[in-house]
Amino acid sequence: MHKRLTRVLGTIFCVLGLGLALFGFDGAWRAYGQTAGPTPTPDFDLPITKAVSPSNALPGDTVTFSINVTNDQPQTQTNVVITDSVVNFLEVVGASSSKGTASFSGQEVRADVGTLASGESVSLTITTRVRAGTAPGTIGQNVAFVNTASGSSSSSNVVTVTIGGEGTPTPSPTPVPAGSRLVVEKSASPASGKVGDLITFKIVVRNTGGSTAPNVVVNDRILDFLEVVSVQTSKGSTATTGQDVKVTVGDLAAGESVTIAITTKIRAGTVSGQQGINIAEAVASDGSGGSSSTTSNPVAIAVDRNPPAGLPDTSAPNQASWIFWLGLGMAITGGLLLMVSRRRSVA
Template sequence: MGREVGCGALRAAVLLAMVVAAVAAAPAASAAPALRIEPLTWNVIGLDHNDVSQGPNVFLVGARVCNTGDAAATGVSTAFVWDSDNPLVTLRGTPTLALGDLAPGQCADAYYDVAVARNPAARGTARGYHIEATGNGLGTVSTPRPRELFVQPILSQNRNDATAVTGPTEVVVGQTYQYETVAATSPQGFPQLEVFLDFPNTIFRILDVDVTYGAPSGATNDRIYADACGWESDPTSSDYLSCVGPPNYAGGRVGGTVTTVYTVQIVGTGTATMMQTILDISGGSYHYNADFNTATPGVEQITVTAVAPPDLAVAKTHTGDFTVGVPADYTITVSNAGSGPTLGALTVSDPLPSGLVPVAAAGAGWTCDVAGQDITCTTPGPLAAGASSAITVTVRPEAAAVPGVTNTVTVATPGDLDPDNDRASDPTTVRQLLPGLTVEKRAEPPGGQPVAPGAELTYTIVVTSAGQATAHDVVLTDPFPAGTTALAVTLDGVEVGDGAAALAAGLPLGDLTPGTARTVTARVRLDPAAAGTLRNVATATATGVVPVTGTVSHPIAVVAGGAPQLTLAKTASVAAAAPGDTVTFTITVANLGAATARQVALTDPTPAGLDYVPASTSRDGSAVADVADGRNPLADGLALGDLAPGQVVVVQQSLRVASAAPGAAIINLATITTADVDQPASTAVTIPITASGAPPPGQLPATGARDHPREALVIALCLLAFGVAMIEISSWPALRP
């Protein structure tokens, strides 16, 4: 007996080990979707108790499908299935609805339209049904069975009142819209209440329902049916069609002012007039809103037309290559490839690439605006299905567009079905047909060197075709400056008769192919009375190619009878300075030469360690205004103008020692420039100053105290030079008596 128990225990242990090993070796369960479905609507439908031609006969019947799994459910769809026969109760619209994909935890609603024949025999009948759902790779789930739709006799009730229905009356397939209804019931509400617009599911798919009730205060719902009391809808139950609880709203009643917002997607075309229906039970009888029979648009009903979406397409074309400077046209063609007309404005946007200058844009029925490089054209439409409309955009190519650009245009309108054909690009070749002339000019003696009156001067001018195409009808113009007499002009070594007049009026050089050049020389003699700086400019132009272009050489300047000679001197008002002291600098600019110095400018930025004293700058005793932001007017350069031979300009300004450390050297540099090529770019002079706030070494103050060996001495040294003031600042320790 004990042996049998031991074997049994061993077998059990082995079996347990095998189970544990199998469990450990088994792969982890993978994520999977799972569907659940529940009914959304009341099982009571009906016909008018007295006159079947009155009152509602179409009712929404729906279910909610949720993905309770942990993976997406794809290709979810629902189907309405009849479980019994009743020719007086039928389905209007499509029996299957595609809900798409559902993420984990996501739900979607499916509503169907059930119609009751306006036949007295329909009252008191029923028809069994269920709604089922499935998805890719999933089984089928169903609403509870058995269930049926029971046709109750319903009474018109004045206390139920549909007060408003709002929303768009023209819609486009594929778009999403919202509709709002407002209804009123008795203030205390009803045990069962259903308020709805009978959206046909061939045109509308109800995506969301958001309901608020006046009673109980703050009550809400996410479906059209409010089961306030806990309704029994199982036809096999002895409590069928009665309240069994528990209540879903406080007091088991709901109603008052009922506001419902529907979010719908348009899934098909057509026109539908939808009625607002209020259905309730109270005191053992069923009721509907009496104003259903006298429906007013915007109150109890709304008519909506759904059209197929437009599908705008755009194309952009041009003819041939574009040429720099020559206006050219693009043609933008907007067409409606959809099966419905546009319902809103059409907008064409054409941002031109760099190198294309917008000139004009126009099209029949279009309003076009140009802002910078952006062209925008709009039209209110509509553009019928299959129709097209054109816009012409005129541009002027510039050199920046060579060798080519790509111009892209877009079109937009509300409800456009396919955005992929709303953009078009047009690659464009742009040719540079301008001559691209260059002019090089030199003088002998070289520009800037003095030439004595009566001496000869030779100019050499080289005109080169540097473009990509032949420069046609090239003309060189170079009038000689006053104070000279022309001696000879040659073109490529061949003398040109009356060359001076020819150059002044324009000397024809003919056509220049790319890379070729022509050389013009001109000998002139300075007149005996010539003086100052002589300047002249050579200009080349080409005609026959649009547009005419000109290339100007750098100005050549020679000095007749001498040259300007600028000098610069700078002094400081003190030989020593300490932090907080003010130093006045005097800058003297003089022209010691024999010619006028043109466009002289003085620059003297404030060095670190010194602060500019506002309104302290003067020229020849007259105040010089500070820069707008209060800066030193010499910091960026003070224009002194032209200085005649012998003219002297004196500029003064004050700077305050601010942050110089003891022993620091502060260098204040002044610079002058002139437009004359014979002057250096700048010249400078320096004044080094060693300074302190103490008396110079030697005898101490009247106290008779003598120098202490450890006390520092400050030696102030003022060395006058040109253009730079150097200030050395030291501290003077306290003197011992």
């Protein structure tokens, strides 16, 4: 009776195990065949250039930006999108694209180009007007971005607009005092990330002149899709109001420098592929109306584009592979039970 039970159990385990193993193997093979693997990171950037005319204007004047993108790759690019965040003292009044559709909302301009064949170019024209009340000497820097469905992301050259007017000398800041000279350097680490990731800006302000720069204040307006987490400075005090960060450094002696670290987090709900530039400013003032202002280099920040949906995740075991191994184990167990039953019969 015991030998018969062992034989029956062995047979059941073998048949059921082999069935599960075949089922699991077939599923795992199908999943493997449908998996494209990790989305490759493009190793190219589409050339994008930006120009402005005029670069010096008065309140009420029209300022036009011209953006050109060329597909220098052998393959056609799909879902090509050009974006530009225009500086606040310019009112966007129009946008047109040589291909696709262009639209704007507030300061944000977008051109949905669609496909761009190899060697094909597209031009985006943005018409703006200098807002009334913009102070002479106001300076704005701007870049444009282009993204494609393959994940390629490129930024244009930086263009600068100064309020002063053609033929009108731009008011020069009063030296504070003569001989002081502030230099502002800014960087971001990393320069891109996913929702929830931390991005840290490092700002270094140096006085490379021969005299003390008094009452130095560093201002930085963080991009709207970034949440300010913390601000640290090697000298002075910090204050944060929404997106505006202010660091009151105080006097900065000749040859002295101050380092500021602003830690931010990409906000929940931020659209994949969103981008922007960030610029810091250092101002020194003598308390009697004399001041000098120095801006940093622009820093571009991008939110990583999501990989194409619908591809299985090959980094984790799938259900089909577990069924295969379970079936194989049951089949081996059944085979062992049959061997034991046979030896007992022989004995």
